[in-house]
Amino acid sequence: MSVRTPDPDPDWTPGDDAVPPAHTNPGWLTDIELEQVRRRLPLLYVEAVPVRTDGLGQVVEVGVLLRATATGEMTRTLVSGRVMYGETLRDALFRHLEKDLGAMAFPQLPASPVPFSVAEYFPLPGLGPFTDDRQHAVALAYVVPVTGTCEPRPDALEVTWMTPEEAASEAVSAEMEGGRGALLRAALASVGRLR
Numbered sequence: 001m002s003v004r005t006p007d008p009d010p011d012w013t014p015g016d017d018a019v020p021p022a023h024t025n026p027g028w029l030t031d032i033e034l035e036q037v038r039r040r041l042p043l044l045y046v047e048a049v050p051v052r053t054d055g056l057g058q059v060v061e062v063g064v065l066l067r068a069t070a071t072g073e074m075t076r077t078l079v080s081g082r083v084m085y086g087e088t089l090r091d092a093l094f095r096h097l098e099k100d101l102g103a104m105a106f107p108q109l110p111a112s113p114v115p116f117s118v119a120e121y122f123p124l125p126g127l128g129p130f131t132d133d134r135q136h137a138v139a140l141a142y143v144v145p146v147t148g149t150c151e152p153r154p155d156a157l158e159v160t161w162m163t164p165e166e167a168a169s170e171a172v173s174a175e176m177e178g179g180r181g182a183l184l185r186a187a188l189a190s191v192g193r194l195r
Helices: 031-038 089-101 170-175 177-190
Strands: 043-053 059-068 074-077 079-082 117-122 137-145 156-162
Touching: 043 089, 043 177, 059 177, 074 170, 074 177, 079 089, 089 137, 117 177, 137 177, 170 177
Parallel strands: 043 137
Antiparallel strands: 043 059, 043 079, 059 074, 059 156, 117 137
């Protein structure tokens, strides 16, 4: 069973010699610390393309999150998040899948997860196909089958299940934030579902 990284205690603030409670993750950054780090270092992320498979293991549906940005714009995105200090990639994947899709999603992580791609996000457009205006980030991207019921994260409106053909369409790519449409098509190609 995976060990999940606990969320920080929102009421704890460091003092001169204060020690965080035992349940507080020492790898968690405050908002201020995260902003400072984002301006200086590339950050490691994991991204997951949730899929449903048939009895032969063929991808039959792809899950894409629908969310509203801070400016009210509707976008589509993938399960994504930072890898915490001291956290394995496997544990980070599980934590973000559970957080974004709900505890009943039941992701089927392989014994040794291998990414289908490495995506590098830059804060300025034109340096690569992927952008993230907050930071320079490197994301290891995985295709992960889920077998349970998916309830989206609080800031997502829904998880939309699409056929591989629908997910690879130009219309869906245009709705994906930061160039993730290209990453979604690469995921489908990696499992033999892009024609």
